[in-house]
Amino acid sequence: xxxxxxxxxxxxxxxxxxxxxxxxxxxxxxxxxxxxxxxxxxxxxxxxxxxxxxxxxxxxxxxxxxxxxxxxxxxxxxxxxxxxxxxxxxxxxxxxxxxxxxxxxxxxxxxxxxxxxxxxxxxxxxxxxxxxxxxxxxxxxxxxxxxxxxxxxxxxxxxxxxxxxxxxxxxxxxxxxxxxxxxxxxxxxxxxxxxxxxxxxxxxxxxxxxxxxxxxxxxxxxxxxxxxxxxxxxxxxxxxxxxxxxxxxxxxxxxxxxxxxxxxxxxxxxxxxxxxxxxxxxxxxxxxxxxxxxxxxxxxxxxxxxxxxxxxxxxxxxxxxxxxxxxxxxxxxxxxxxxxxxxxxxxxxxxxxxxxxxxxxxxxxxxxxxxxxxxxxxxxxxxxxxxxxxxxxxxxxxxxxxxxxxxxxxxxxxxxxxxxxxxxxxxxxxxxxxxxxxxxxxxxxxxxxxxxxxxxxxxxxxxxxxxxxxxxxxxxxxxxxxxxxxxxxxxxxxxxxxxxxxxxxxxxxxxxxxxxxxxxxxxxxxxxxxxxxxxxxxxxxxxxxxxxxxxxxxxxxxxxxxxxxxxxxxxxxxxxxxxxxxxxxxxxxxxxxxxxxxxxxxxxxxxxxxxxxxxxxxxxxxxxxxxxxxxxxxxxxxxxxxxxxxxxxxxxxxxxxxxxxxxxxxxxxxxxxxxxxxxxxxxxxxxxxxxxxxxxxxxxxxxxxxxxxxxxxxxxxxxxxxxxxxxxxx
Numbered sequence: 133x134x135x136x137x138x139x140x141x142x143x144x145x146x147x148x149x150x151x152x153x154x155x156x157x158x159x160x161x162x163x164x165x166x167x168x169x170x171x172x173x174x175x176x177x178x179x180x181x182x183x184x185x186x187x188x189x190x191x192x193x194x195x196x197x198x199x200x201x202x203x204x205x206x207x208x209x210x211x212x213x214x215x216x217x218x219x220x221x222x223x224x225x226x227x228x229x230x231x232x233x234x235x236x237x238x239x240x241x242x243x244x245x246x247x248x249x250x251x252x253x254x255x256x257x258x259x260x261x262x263x264x265x266x267x268x269x270x271x272x273x274x275x276x277x278x279x280x281x282x283x284x285x286x287x288x289x290x291x292x293x294x295x296x297x298x299x300x301x302x303x304x305x306x307x308x309x310x311x312x313x314x315x316x317x318x319x320x321x322x323x324x325x326x327x328x329x330x331x332x333x334x335x336x337x338x339x340x341x342x343x344x345x346x347x348x349x350x351x352x353x354x355x356x357x358x359x360x361x362x363x364x365x366x367x368x369x370x371x372x373x374x375x376x377x378x379x380x381x382x383x384x385x386x387x388x389x390x391x392x393x394x395x396x397x398x399x400x401x402x403x404x405x406x407x408x409x410x411x412x413x414x415x416x417x418x419x420x421x422x423x424x425x426x427x428x429x430x431x432x433x434x435x436x437x438x439x440x441x442x443x444x445x446x447x448x449x450x451x452x453x454x455x456x457x458x459x460x461x462x463x464x465x466x467x468x469x470x471x472x473x474x475x476x477x478x479x480x481x482x483x484x485x486x487x488x489x490x491x492x493x494x495x496x497x498x499x500x501x502x503x504x505x506x507x508x509x510x511x512x513x514x515x516x517x518x519x520x521x522x523x524x525x526x527x528x529x530x531x532x533x534x535x536x537x538x539x540x541x542x543x544x545x546x547x548x549x550x551x552x553x554x555x556x557x558x559x560x561x562x563x564x565x566x567x568x569x570x571x572x573x574x575x576x577x578x579x580x581x582x583x584x585x586x587x588x589x590x591x592x593x594x595x596x597x598x599x600x601x602x603x604x605x606x607x608x609x610x611x612x613x614x615x616x617x618x619x620x621x622x623x624x625x626x627x628x629x630x631x632x633x634x635x636x637x638x639x640x641x642x643x644x645x646x647x648x649x650x651x652x653x654x655x656x657x658x659x660x661x662x663x664x665x666x667x668x669x670x671x672x673x674x675x676x677x678x679x680x681x682x683x684x685x686x687x688x689x690x691x692x693x694x695x696x697x698x699x700x701x702x703x704x705x706x707x708x709x710x711x712x713x714x715x716x717x718x719x720x721x722x723x724x725x726x727x728x729x730x731x732x733x734x735x736x737x738x739x740x741x742x743x744x745x746x747x748x749x750x751x752x753x754x755x756x757x758x759x760x761x762x763x764x765x766x767x768x769x770x771x772x773x774x775x776x777x778x779x780x781x782x783x784x785x786x787x788x789x790x791x792x793x794x795x796x797x798x799x800x801x802x803x804x805x806x807x808x809x810x811x812x813x814x815x816x817x818x819x820x821x822x823x824x825x826x827x828x829x830x831x832x833x834x835x836x837x838x839x840x841x842x843x844x845x846x847x848x849x850x851x852x853x854x855x856x857x858x859x860x861x862x
């Protein structure tokens with residue numbers, strides 16, 4: 133069960149949740165087998181026999197083995213090693229490999245070329261490369277998503293064939309930012325597919341959406357026992373959840389709301405992928421005939437809090453009402469449009485998932501097999517585990533993948549993602565890198581707003597306006613990835629220009645890295661040496677290590693040694709936590725920030741929350757609204773304090789709790805992080821001064837303070853013109 137959390141500023145949630153009886157098969161976790169089958173010293177060739185069987189033959193002087201399954205259809209083409217084709221590399225194998233496993237994972241296709249003959253004819257080389265690429269443009273023979281002529285998807289259909297492995301190994305050699313899958317605007321570059329190559333990473337929304345679009349392409353899967361089906365993707369699901377916030381303005385011109393609502397109302401069932409942020413995926417099915425919401429969760433009944441589902445349903449309800457204001461809606465199938473009032477019924481009553489990372493894979497298989505009353509095909513954890521590694525081949529081979537035939541065989545993509553080919557590049561997180569010693573000047577046409585050659589104004593408001601206008605005007609994807617702020621002590625944090633630009637976006641909440649950088653700036657301020665009373669400032673590492681919000685039965689026990697390290701003094705500061713009068717602990721969950729101040733002298737906890745306590749709260753004391761958070765903090769802090777301070781014998785949970793009335797309040801959820809950082813900066817140990825709650829002012833001043841960071845290790849990456857403006861802002 134989730135730790136209970138508070139959803140501020142939202143109406144009281146009332147949902148009827150019904151659990152249906154039923155039995156579901158639970159599989160065992162199995163890791164895929166990895167085996168090296170090819171080594172240097174033999175030759176590889178692609179042979180085609182008159183019987184229309186295709187096989188990859190590997191020969192040596194003493195032995196001959198056949199790798200791969202024979203393809204029985206004359207149009208089936210298999211992929212072979214790129215380097216083998218280009219360089220005529222010799223590949224060796226041991227004399228006796230024994231029986232071949234069902235799934236063979238090659239470690240690499242980069243076979244050393246010891247005796248290659250390089251042709252002097254450039255045209256011949258290019259033709260060889262194109263021939264090699266043609267072998268990778270295969271006609272899909274996968275049975276997933278489930279094909280019309282397939283009675284049942286069996287375990288073998290989830291496993292990689294040797295040809296799949298060859299293809300996947302080729303994909304792994306591509307540059308990280310090269311787009312390899314584009315299926316109905318679901319883009320995946322090489323880096324995005326990393327979650328499909330490793331069994332310990334949760335799948336991204338983009339990877340899930342790409343497969344959902346493949347399911348959509350199977351016409352028979354759009355008409356099931358329960359009626360006509362509409363399969364939504366993860367991006368639109370996130371928009372529905374966003375629009376569940378009553379403060380969010382809806383706009384039909386900027387969003388295809390009317391078309392979306394039409395698609396839903398024309399369907400008997402709408403499948404919506406649900407995500408508990410950075411934690412868990414499950415499927416929600418809107419059954420219009422029954423006016424019910426059916427939940428298919430691979431964890432069975434382990435997760436009972438469906439608050440995110442309620443918010444998403446409220447978002448859909450708002451979109452339906454907005455569409456109704458612009459046109460007459462078809463209601464032949466939906467008798468009740470108040471979807472947030474529909475009862476929620478749990479359809480999976482037995483836990484099927486036995487690991488902690490495959491929930492997304494389970495979710496898309498539920499989308500593929502749910503008929504409206506049951507799953508059409510059996511699936512186990514073993515199948516799901518193997519399916520992860522096959523999914524890259526399925527996505528590549530899809531007829532919808534527009535990037536399949538446009539890969540750059542030279543891999544001529546530089547580290548910034550620019551390519552001489554026609555391959556599209558999409559934004560991906562940059563690796564943390566050390567700053568260059570040379571200054572990066574502003575590139576031409578980076579922003580439509582031109583900076584003055586010389587700063588003449590001394591008006592702070594004017595200078596901040598110039599700075600923000602320039603940054604908001606930057607839309608060059610390459611330039612936005614540059615790191616403008618960086619600090620490596622006590623652990624690395626790097627802020628790209630994109631993250632700094634997002635600070636000014638009124639629709640975005642505080643970024644974790646930006647918040648942690650700001651805490652570091654406060655905690656390492658030299659002025660703290662002058663204070664008689666020592667404070668210890670903590671950042672969001674506490675939340676990250678303890679993994680607040682996860683089901684306690686799913687999360688690992690926090691590492692107490694790591695928590696105790698959070699109580700050590702900051703770099704270049706000299707104090708011990710046992711000497712500190714107060715500890716300032718920020719807490720964040722689902723983008724909402726709260727500050728807890730632990731006063732060691734008075735044994736008190738100050739709770740500073742910028743969101744007012746909801747009107748539906750009926751507790752005897754305001755602090756009861758935060759009781760679960762306090763219990764969680766106290767348990768972990770007590771353990772950490774015992775390790776960091778051997779004299780510690782107290783229990784924080786028993787301390788007096790204070791919810792001050794003088795804390796600045798706002799109904800804007802996204803501003804809570806900006807206000808909490810001000811609380812930490814301005815707290816004098818007794819109360820807060822008057823703090824501005826204007827969103828634009830808070831965001832602008834926060835950005836300026838970050839740019840003024842004197843220990844910034846990437847300062848040289850900031851253009852001199854920007855630095856000049858920063859120096860003039862007081």
